[in-house]
Amino acid sequence: MSDYTLHSHGIYQIRLPMGNPPWMNSYVLPDGDGFTLIDPGFNTEEIVAFWQETGPRIGLDFGKIRQILVTHHHPDHYGLAGWFQQQSGAPVYISTVAKRQIEGIWGEGRRLVPLFLDTYYRNGLPQLLVEQLREQWDSSISRVLPKPSLTVLDEGGKVRVGDIELEVLGIPGHAAGHNAFYSREWQAIFVGDQVMPDSLPDTCYVSDEFDTNPIRSFLDSLDKLQPYAVQLAFPGHHQPFSHFAERLEKLRQLNAERQRKVEAQLIGGEWKSAYEAYYDVFEPVPSLVQKRFHFTETISRIRYALSRGIIEQTVQEGVLKYRYAATEGDTRNDEQT
Secondary structure (H helix, E strand, C coil): CCCEEECHHHCEEEEEECCCCCEEEEEEEEECCEEEEECCCCCCHHHHHHHHHHHHHCCCCHHHEEEEECCCCCHHHHCCHHHHHHHHCCCEEECHHHHHHHHHHHCCCCCHHHHHHHHHHHCCCCHHHHHHHHHHHHHHHHHHCCCCCEEECCCCCEEEECCEEEEEEECCCCCCCCEEEEECCCCEEEEECCCCCCCCCCCCCCCCCCCCCHHHHHHHHHHHHCCCCCCEEEECCCCCECCHHHHHHHHHHHHHHHHHHHHHCCCCCCCECHHHHHHHHCCCCCCHHHHHHHHHHHHHHHHHHHHCCCEEEEEECCEEEEEECCCCCCCCCCCCC
16 A cells, blocks of 8 residues: 555545554645645654655645644644644644643643543552553653644634635544544545544543543534535544445444443442453553553543443542442443434
């Protein structure tokens, strides 16, 4: 497979090398005599070199980038925004909630990092893994430097790209503050990591400050996207796809299946932490990042079950524990919709 693909309307899909998943998608759109860039990728030597080699092959002059749109704050999408801003002087657009997370994770004082680590510990993550995650958060700073000047772009906003307009849709779930960009003229949507063609996106809990119930947000976002006419969807990973409405329904089904798996771990009267439940639901993975995603998704699913009265909560030795709440009119097998 080539490193890039030219799609309809002059949209370039750039496949940035990543690992797991194999690549991350960045998109270059024609914008008058310049370009709009969506989700520029990590800042690593490999990816910078990749852009420097690939840009000239597709006619991309970094100095002619007019604007940089970021779907969400995760570093594989946001990380190179500052580097490209240095090359072009272009504004970097991101949601208010995503901007606050960027500032709290990688900004001065990094106030969110200890909050996240405390959340992990209170949900049963062993201290050794907590310390490994602390080191990982520290080492991630280089992947988002230099820091760009950020311009807020939220739900209801519009961005002009050449002769067309992109509508901004707030679609939290995979990440708080996640935006999508939709073109009615092209019937195309840049959907980040909220809708994947080949997998169920991670829906990670981070803090009540940003989203108290990410699974509910994920499902609400799927419903919100349903009415949009989409001929081609451009995701953050994997290949662009056309079966958008069908994929939304499939994601609802996959979400319900995984939700039942998590809730099943809490049946039987034994109190379990989120970490103990996670360990029995997800396949072992070597990547600490993927472990964190799976663990914090388990927290999200437990919080969703709590909101529906499916399980109950206690605290044992400073750790949150959960179990199935047997009530009259058992709703364990209800569809999560």
